[in-house]
Amino acid sequence: MKRVLCPKCDNYITFDETQYTEGQSLVFVCEHCKKQFSIRIGKSKLKATRKEEILDEQANKDDFGSIVVIENVFGYKQVLPLQEGDNMIGRRSKGTEVDISIETSDPSMDRRHCIINVKRNKQGQIIYTLRDNDSITGTFLMNEILGNKDRIRIEEGAIITLGATTLILRTAEK
């Protein structure tokens, strides 16, 4: 299976490319916005589906670690790399720029939901700090809701809940 991006609403449409030959034109109707569009089958426009991507939770251990999004009815499992500094996390949506963009249809996840700050302390240790971004449904750490001004240090394996979606922190190697 492969996927293509809808040019109007930026959602992915999954299809079975083995049904078609390279160079053939295909017409799609987006299930999200009903936009009709066509593509010519070729390698450039096709991306592997999330299920086919390598989902190695340790992949970013040498850098700043990862956020693992657990599969649920709204989306597939995803492993998304953290960067040094503030990482704005939210539901992927056309026109909204975030650092960690989660591909999900979870309506209770904000487009800019929470922030994980990553920084090194004087000992060279990488410190992770979680805060809410004034989200509608709140940010939960181990099932406890964060207050407005909370800045909570999180460790390897921390379980964060945004709406109906669960994230796990996989920290960098020390």
Ligand SMILES: [Zn+2]
């Ligand atoms: Zn669409």
